[in-house]
Amino acid sequence: DVKVTQSSRYLVKRTGEKVFLECVQDMDHENMFWYRQDPGLGLRLIYFSYDVKMKEKGDIPEGYSVSREKKERFSLILESASTNQTSMYLCATLRDRFSEQYFGPGTRLTVT
Amino acid sequence: AQKVTQAQTEISVVEKEDVTLDCVYETRDTTYYLFWYKQPPSGELVFLIRRNSFDEQNEISGRYSWNFQKSTSSFNFTITASQVVDSAVYFCALSEALYGNKLVFGAGTILRVKS
Numbered sequence: 460d461v462k463v464t465q466s467s468r469y470l471v472k473r474t475g476e477k478v479f480l481e482c483v484q485d486m487d488h489e490n491m492f493w494y495r496q497d498p499g500l501g502l503r504l505i506y507f508s509y510d511v512k513m514k515e516k517g518d519i520p521e522g523y524s525v526s527r528e529k530k531e532r533f534s535l536i537l538e539s540a541s542t543n544q545t546s547m548y549l550c551a552t553l554r555d556r557f558s559e560q561y562f563g564p565g566t567r568l569t570v571t
Numbered sequence: 572a573q574k575v576t577q578a579q580t581e582i583s584v585v586e587k588e589d590v591t592l593d594c595v596y597e598t599r600d601t602t603y604y605l606f607w608y609k610q611p612p613s614g615e616l617v618f619l620i621r622r623n624s625f626d627e628q629n630e631i632s633g634r635y636s637w638n639f640q641k642s643t644s645s646f647n648f649t650i651t652a653s654q655v656v657d658s659a660v661y662f663c664a665l666s667e668a669l670y671g672n673k674l675v676f677g678a679g680t681i682l683r684v685k686s
Contacts, residue, residue, distance in 0.1 A: 494676075503676075504673065557621075563615065564613065
């Protein structure tokens, strides 16, 4: 079974703080993704990576950056957290094109 | 541009009722994949089904069934004899051939099954 883990289930940060969300997978998948989930908007893609050190912007990359130094780990960085980044953040992995994505449990981030 | 619409924001049913969750998609690609995911209260999305654009056969898996109709660009999901454990948020998603590793999600439908 694929296992995708995220560093925290709940996180509370202050405006202006630098925030790191970590995602680790154990199935050697090439592709990894970060989404944010907001009520009424579904899941929106922030960034994805198809290989180590490779990254591509998704639909809403503003205010975020990512890092993929090792195949199994994909980090989402909020350089200066703002209240409008309060959301549920979901990490996912993908074995190959058109296969299903596997999701982590999510991190509910609150920025005050 | 690709788009997925789940017009039903929230549905409430009583246990043992049948319920259908609607999904309408837009794409200019002739090759694409459609997905359904379930998100229970624990938060982790669970994959339910994948269907490619060349396979319009309906699928049944236990109490779950899916109706794919290209003529109406719809991929609806029916739960027969619903149970309380079916309570969750359900997402429909689309992947186009050109962007094979990206998913576009609908807004989701909250299903509440009451005992």
